Amino acid sequence: MPDRPSFPVPSATTPQTCLRVSGTGLTCVDVVRAARRRVLVHLDGEALKRAGRAYEIARDSGAKRAVYGRTTGVGANRHAVVTPDAADQHGLRLLRSHAGGSGDRLPDDVVRAGLLVRLNQLAAAGSGVHPRLLSALETALAEDALPSVHTRGAIGTGDLTALAEIALTLAGERPWARGSLEPVPVSPGDALAFISSNAVTLAESVLAWHDLSRLLRASHVITALSYAALGGSPEAFSEVVHAARPHKGSLYCAAEMRRILGLDTDAPAGRRLQDPFGLRAFPQVHGPALDAADALERVLDIDINAAAENPLIDIGGEQVHHHGQFSTAYLALALDGLRAALHHAAELSAARLSDLVEPDLTGLPPFLAAGPAGSSGIMILEYVAHDALGQLRHAAAPVTLGTAVISRGLEDHASFSTQAARSTTSAVAAYRAVLACELIGAVRALRLSGPALPSAPVARAFAAAAERLPYVAEDHPLSSEIEQAEALIGDFADY
Numbered sequence: 001m002p003d004r005p006s007f008p009v010p011s012a013t014t015p016q017t018c019l020r021v022s023g024t025g026l027t028c029v030d031v032v033r034a035a036r037r038r039v040l041v042h043l044d045g046e047a048l049k050r051a052g053r054a055y056e057i058a059r060d061s062g063a064k065r066a067v068y069g070r071t072t073g074v075g076a077n078r079h080a081v082v083t084p085d086a087a088d089q090h091g092l093r094l095l096r097s098h099a100g101g102s103g104d105r106l107p108d109d110v111v112r113a114g115l116l117v118r119l120n121q122l123a124a125a126g127s128g129v130h131p132r133l134l135s136a137l138e139t140a141l142a143e144d145a146l147p148s149v150h151t152r153g154a155i156g157t158g159d160l161t162a163l164a165e166i167a168l169t170l171a172g173e174r175p176w177a178r179g180s181l182e183p184v185p186v187s188p189g190d191a192l193a194f195i196s197s198n199a200v201t202l203a204e205s206v207l208a209w210h211d212l213s214r215l216l217r218a219s220h221v222i223t224a225l226s227y228a229a230l231g232g233s234p235e236a237f238s239e240v241v242h243a244a245r246p247h248k249g250s251l252y253c254a255a256e257m258r259r260i261l262g263l264d265t266d267a268p269a270g271r272r273l274q275d276p277f278g279l280r281a282f283p284q285v286h287g288p289a290l291d292a293a294d295a296l297e298r299v300l301d302i303d304i305n306a307a308a309e310n311p312l313i314d315i316g317g318e319q320v321h322h323h324g325q326f327s328t329a330y331l332a333l334a335l336d337g338l339r340a341a342l343h344h345a346a347e348l349s350a351a352r353l354s355d356l357v358e359p360d361l362t363g364l365p366p367f368l369a370a371g372p373a374g375s376s377g378i379m380i381l382e383y384v385a386h387d388a389l390g391q392l393r394h395a396a397a398p399v400t401l402g403t404a405v406i407s408r409g410l411e412d413h414a415s416f417s418t419q420a421a422r423s424t425t426s427a428v429a430a431y432r433a434v435l436a437c438e439l440i441g442a443v444r445a446l447r448l449s450g451p452a453l454p455s456a457p458v459a460r461a462f463a464a465a466a467e468r469l470p471y472v473a474e475d476h477p478l479s480s481e482i483e484q485a486e487a488l489i490g491d492f493a494d495y
Helices: 028-037 045-062 084-098 108-123 131-143 160-170 190-195 199-230 239-243 248-261 282-303 329-356 379-395 417-449 457-468 479-492
Strands: 018-021 040-043 102-105 150-152 176-178 312-314 319-321
Touching: 018 028, 018 108, 028 108, 028 199, 028 282, 040 045, 040 108, 040 131, 045 108, 045 131, 045 312, 045 319, 084 160, 084 190, 108 131, 108 160, 108 176, 108 199, 131 160, 150 160, 160 190, 160 199, 199 248, 199 282, 199 329, 199 417, 199 457, 199 479, 239 248, 248 282, 248 457, 282 329, 329 379, 329 417, 379 417, 417 457, 417 479, 457 479
Parallel strands: 018 040
Antiparallel strands: 102 150, 312 319
């Protein structure tokens, strides 16, 4: 079997007693566990010391030279010098002016993930914020105290509104959504240093990556069930075939299909010389989605551990560097690529559903109906699947084709990675719905045909699905079954 790509992540429910935050080595799965399983977070003492040293360098540098956002305004106000008599309130003014988000409140898991990502970035000691802000974030995570953060206000050049709202909440100027902490003083240079990050966008991206990676993994099992119901040909997943064109994702996909279906060199031939594309081209279409998820994980692993604040406080050289590390083109393009590849994978799932209701392919009644002539069976599932596919097609539109020129023309590019993250979150629900419809169809077809399944994971998957999904022969509402199928899909990621 070829090497497994890194995209098949373990379940976020895997036990873990404590997560040490040091500014390095934080993984995407760590973020998911902290966001959804309330893992205890511990800030590394050495990291806190490094952050303290960065704070001292930043403070001292501001007394010697112009430092963006500390001794000056921001954006087009970069040349406006902050006078000594106004310096004490400069940070709070920046936070107040930038805490102008709107829209719905971010979900709790995204806020938790955002707090952790920002804490880890600050622990990398490039921001120059006062160490007490790191301790406050650690305490907030420990006590599950969550700020109220709006969704709207970022375009991929820094989550300015979201992080300003978090900072003002820590400072005691905004109400908490859950719990509370004692107010934390904001030093004059803390404001820009705290909000110069894309931590919240990264947080949402990590959660979406995790959920889609799990669904992509579960897709192998659902496709295997459709393969069994349709009497597919094993040649499409042959190791010899895929070694001749060895793309990493398709190699892995074909190997997974052989494993789940128990295929070996003596596997029986399928019903057809050429299967429909939903089976025959599955590795070639699904593989790019696996590779895209893998590529996104690599980008996320770098960015959640990055000291990307502008300006960067360099402890080793005791210097301040102004730069453009706030740009998130890598993230936006990786998210766009994943959604585009995901749409192709979802199209094949919808195609397999159509195959499952076609008598010429299954030998079963049209729409897998079991009632009197004219019964509709699962006909409506095609409508549901294509509705969800339409939503996914809309979500797959690339945000990176947009542009923005703001702050009096000084800031003349934006990646729109925040919008890409939102669209990817939307794609999760849509893809899950498409897979649920295929799963119902495959299980119903297998119940009607009753084939002998090999002693392989596919048989275990069918038994689990048959136990949890009701079988009602006559026409009936399918809404509850779709919900049950969506809940079941997550289990298949670990088969």
